Amino acid sequence: MTAPAKIVLSDVHKSFGKKVVLDGADLSVAKGESVVIIGGSGTGKSVLLKSILGILRPEKGSITVDGEEVIGMRSKARDRMMLKFGMLFQGSALFDSLKVWQNVAFGLIQGRGMDRDQAHAIAIEKLAQVGLAESAGELFPAELSGGMQKRVALARAIATSPEIIFFDEPTTGLDPIMADVINDLIVECTKELGATTLSITHDMASARKIADRIAMLYKGRLIWVGAAKDIDHSGNEYVDQFIHGRAEGPIKMELRA
Amino acid sequence: MDFVAAIGRIFLAFLSHVGRLSAFAGTALSHIVRPPFYPRLTLRAMVEIGYYSLPVVGLTAVFTGMVLALQSYSGFSRFAAESAVATVVVLSITRELAPVLAGLMVAGRIGASMAAEIGTMRVTEQIDALTTLSTNPFKYLVAPRLLAGLLMVPCLVLVADIIGVFGGYIVGVYKLGFNPSSYLARTWEFLEPIDVISGLTKAAVFGFIISLMGCYHGYYSRGGAQGVGAATTNSVVSAAIMILIFNYVITALYFGK
Numbered sequence: 001m002t003a004p005a006k007i008v009l010s011d012v013h014k015s016f017g018k019k020v021v022l023d024g025a026d027l028s029v030a031k032g033e034s035v036v037i038i039g040g041s042g043t044g045k046s047v048l049l050k051s052i053l054g055i056l057r058p059e060k061g062s063i064t065v066d067g068e069e070v071i072g073m074r075s076k077a078r079d080r081m082m083l084k085f086g087m088l089f090q091g092s093a094l095f096d097s098l099k100v101w102q103n104v105a106f107g108l109i110q111g112r113g114m115d116r117d118q119a120h121a122i123a124i125e126k127l128a129q130v131g132l133a134e135s136a137g138e139l140f141p142a143e144l145s146g147g148m149q150k151r152v153a154l155a156r157a158i159a160t161s162p163e164i165i166f167f168d169e170p171t172t173g174l175d176p177i178m179a180d181v182i183n184d185l186i187v188e189c190t191k192e193l194g195a196t197t198l199s200i201t202h203d204m205a206s207a208r209k210i211a212d213r214i215a216m217l218y219k220g221r222l223i224w225v226g227a228a229k230d231i232d233h234s235g236n237e238y239v240d241q242f243i244h245g246r247a248e249g250p251i252k253m254e255l256r257a
Numbered sequence: 258m259d260f261v262a263a264i265g266r267i268f269l270a271f272l273s274h275v276g277r278l279s280a281f282a283g284t285a286l287s288h289i290v291r292p293p294f295y296p297r298l299t300l301r302a303m304v305e306i307g308y309y310s311l312p313v314v315g316l317t318a319v320f321t322g323m324v325l326a327l328q329s330y331s332g333f334s335r336f337a338a339e340s341a342v343a344t345v346v347v348l349s350i351t352r353e354l355a356p357v358l359a360g361l362m363v364a365g366r367i368g369a370s371m372a373a374e375i376g377t378m379r380v381t382e383q384i385d386a387l388t389t390l391s392t393n394p395f396k397y398l399v400a401p402r403l404l405a406g407l408l409m410v411p412c413l414v415l416v417a418d419i420i421g422v423f424g425g426y427i428v429g430v431y432k433l434g435f436n437p438s439s440y441l442a443r444t445w446e447f448l449e450p451i452d453v454i455s456g457l458t459k460a461a462v463f464g465f466i467i468s469l470m471g472c473y474h475g476y477y478s479r480g481g482a483q484g485v486g487a488a489t490t491n492s493v494v495s496a497a498i499m500i501l502i503f504n505y506v507i508t509a510l511y512f513g514k
Contacts, residue, residue: 055385079391087389093382111391156390166389 005064006031006164006196007052012061013220014047021047022058023220034190034197036207036228038242039217040251045200046090048217049166052198053085054078065164083111086162086195090169092153094141100152101127101137107160126155130185147178154182158189165190167199171206183209204243207231216242218251281473288393288400295401302405306367306464307412313366314359318417321354322346322424330433342433343443346425351452352512355417357504360463363410364496368471371402372492375475376485384476399472403465410464411457418453455511462507463500470496 007029014022021044029035039045050056052063054070063070065081073081086107094103102109104126105119114122124134130151141149150170157165170186171179183206190197190210201207207214211228216239224236231243241249329345375398378384387394422444429435470492478488 050385053385053389055388075393079393082389082391085389087386089382089386091381093386095383095386096377106392107390110397160390 014058036211084163086157087166088157092149285399288395299401307409318421319424322421326425326428350421356459371471372475376478376488406464406468411460414460
């Protein structure tokens, strides 16, 4: 029996002025599944995630989460919906003015109204889960290295034990060893939570490690979706060119915006 | 024909900005009166606007009062009206100079810092992170600042009124040789509540404008450091222009008969 769909995108279109970013994207993510969207820079991967989160509003199509339509959702309903989500941003997006533990506890205190002492204890526990000492909780994000910031961002994303977690380029800017550490943490943390995850990356090592299924986004459409183990024999020349990082092939780099 | 089209485009862009600003102000105002509230953030913004702006506003007020006393004495002595110096100082300060100069100084200090802070949060995806943590950015970032601007600039102007009059008194008594008690008597003699109230009304409106423009330009900033720089400049310039326009409108409403 297949798990019920947690997130469903149907014919999603999003443009910025004349630039078409999503051109009829279709995708279904089952409950507890880990799907990774791959694709070149500027192909609309982040736009896709932000459309699901309601940060951007597509012009056309449908996005449902647990069967509830997200596009055009009112502010209160959206705030309620957001309680299901956690997200790790590409640049970590930690709040500069708050200490590390306050960043991790933010969703618990502000989003769920938990008292500060209890939230502090959970934040320290989550920091330990991503390999950071309690003392790191008293630092400010600017005092941390890029890898440590990613760990804090991961701790923040999982702090509320969300049902759905989004990872936006989780390994960008990290050295290969730290990238692998982050990938391991992602797999470990999401398995423990039983969360549904949707990640975007152009790091194939990361995609292979964290994905159950991989989808390739090209020119606003998901041109190939399949099991992660099938990626090397997808039979799709676009996917082949991308995963092998070849300059020659059907994907032509647009040198002008 | 191109020229007409260009004018049309500029006009449409202007209307689009006005519409977006109005929608932003309306949304922010609605969030000021709807829970959840963030008293800690509001208090922090009040301290930032009210307390930390005191030195710059106080200095502006004291030197403005001093210059005003000197200038009016020098001018009025031409037609033997030196005795009006105290009255001119107090009316000019309370009705016009304290609210307008304090408004412009606070726009430079606070409006710019709000635009830079919120703009940086925008370009580093911290505002998107707020949304994913079930926290409405309007409630968390904009409403406390608007409320603080609305409440604290009148307090600053009240202090500026007192310091400005004191500056005039210092010059009047110690440089121009006025009798201290008669200077104070002349200060009170023609001062009416409407003079102070009109100044405080202006201050409240200016405070709102400063915070609104700082938050608005920061919230919609784009494109990294350059975008944040542009947002900062735009917030100060637009707040200054709006202060001057609304100064006339409020003056006309109070004294335009």
